[in-house]
Amino acid sequence: MSDKKKRYLITSALPYVNTVKHLGNLVSTLLPADIYARYLRQRGEEVLAVCGTDDHGTPSEVSALEAGMPVEEFVEQMFNKQKDIYERFGLSFDLFSRTHTAENTELTQHLFLKLYENGFIIEKEVQSLHCKNCKRNLPDRYVVGTCPNCKYEHARGDQCENCSKVLDGIDLINPVCIICGKSNTEIHSGKHLFIDLGSLEGRIKEWINSHKDWPKTAHSIANSWIRDGLRPRSISRDIKWGIPIPLDGYRDKVFYVWFDAPIGYISISMEWAKQQGDPDLWKKFWKETDTYIINFIGKDNVPFHTITFPATLIGADDDFALADYVKAFQWLNYEKTKFSSSKKVGIFTDTALELFPPDYWRYYLMKIAPERHDTDFTWSEFRDSVNGDLADILGNFIHRTLTFINRYFDGKIPKANALEKEDKAIIKALIDVSKNADLEMRKLEFQRTILTIFDFARDCNKYFQSKKPWADWKDNKKDRVATTLNICAQCCRGLAVLLAPFIPFTAEKIFDLLQLKEDIHKQSWNSVGKNISDNHSISKELEPLFPKIELEQIIELGLKWGGESAKELLKQNPQLDPSKKVKNKPKTQSKPKKAKKKQPKVDEKMTKELVSFKDFQQLDLRVATIKSVEPVEGTKKLLKIIVDIGTEERQIVAGVAERYKPDELVGKQIVIIANLEPAKIRGVESNGMLLAADSDPEISILTPMRKVPNGSKVR
């Protein structure tokens, strides 16, 4: 589909900067983009793959506020954190940058001015909610209030969850700002800028219709927008954190984050060009028609990549190329429920890396990539895939082959002799799989590619089984064993080359074991028939490529992070219950009675619901040292306390003044909840809460028994 093209430009939807992303984010944008880029590079194509964080907008501001940091600093920190995670996942972007850069500011402003000159920008008067307390304009998502339609009291500004009516923030009765929790809003009205999508509709439509090969969702969502009629879309916002609008009358406003984010694809390419020492290098990717451009996105992102961003480029009329292919993914669910960053449901990329090697995730995630419809991550299936496909099929084949070569041929690839029917068949299968996988990859069919390659790995085991080299060796048919193992070794190499885009770390390891010196990431798929030369020495130190995941481990993880599949496994294997295990332990000790005593007695008053370990983990308990204390004026109980929590100083307010004098607290170490949402108590801001035992009237502040560094975690 892209044979006439000379080079490829790959973009992955820019992950929003404010939180660490979950596996759903990874699977529909970053990971497939990386895999496709790796595949193309192996094929010897000229590729530029760019990505970066999407930095601007209200959510960043709010998250920064919550973290008690200046936005710029917060965003920088989160950018670095995300970048580091993606590197550890082996994501091979030519540049992973961000949208808060000089390049993006300049380009966004430039494109806007072109749109303005060309008459595609219109001005309109808009009303919006303003929180007088936060001194901030409130996007619809940041307001809750009573629904004017059904009177539901917790309707969000954009939509009522109860009656599902689509709302405007200003429609809400008794609107409350979710940032400060106060109902202190007023309606502001002001001029805003809109991009006139309607007058660009014809050209957008033409472009969409000329690309029938896109995934179904991409088309249906794009077409439904067009069918409903393209209305002007606001591109200005009354916030501080963003790219300033270079137009008189609007200089106190910034661009809507979705205006500048996709422009980031181009500005990051520009940054990349500068780093290459040729500042114009980006132009051939963006301004020449023989580049094939692919956007990797989730389905929610379709409108921005098929309507608004193309509209920007078309309207600016500055010769920027539009995408050739929009690879839109559906959703990945977590154990039948939605992944949710805000509700902390699911597995997040940083946690994933702590649990298992990146290739385990890369493989499983692409195997279940939601290419056709929504799919489900389950712990149980994750284990099945890793153990079954990676360890038992792939790992086992390679391991048994290399073990034989070491044992019988002193670690040297033996020479193949006369070929029999099965030998020829498996060699043909190897060539075929490289061709078929290549055809599927060209169509960006990731799951099919994986299935094709693993079917071949199964064939390899069948071949090994049918040739019985262990039996031949006993029968003294050394030549025959040599032939079998030579062919198996070629298959190992072939599998490594074919799987390199998907599981690059393992593929490298296989090349290391084979002691092949060439760079695996430059081996094209049609090189898989290429023989490793006779007598080539392989490594003598073998170890399993994929340690297996124990059932017990997966049950524990499933229970810890939440998941029905683990509960189901536990039902089938009740002996593996982690909680029971703890109970069993005392039996082996000499004094089981003592253990029993330790069990907390359920006091009648302790009727609170059980919480999961996960819920408990959400509390960020830290040790802090009290720096200064002063009473809050006009109150009997409250003290304003400044504490040092290692990374920063915090102000907290505590109701302990009746039992503690300010002087006796200074210098003491205490325990605080560091991630409690900020609150104002008697007008004084409190960013945390100290822990104290409360048995009215006595209050005892908790303090660590030994001195520990400030910021130490408490659990």
Add this chain to the structure above:
RNA sequence: AGCGCGGUGGGGUAGCUAGGUUGUGCCCACAGGGCUCAUAACCCUGGGAUCGGUGGUUCGAAUCCACCCCGCGCUACCA
């Protein structure tokens, strides 16, 4: 409500755009057997499904059409 996606043996999934030896393929689970080189891995065989329902088109439908039922998602700043 509208729109989108899906409903295929116990679980998962492919096949459906161009209807034919298709109730067929694949993975997992299950049963039996083989092998014993390998990470208790590998290989073979087998059982198991009115292909959501009803009606239609057709010589013939999982595949096309109509209506209905069920699940999920979206309705525009969640990938």
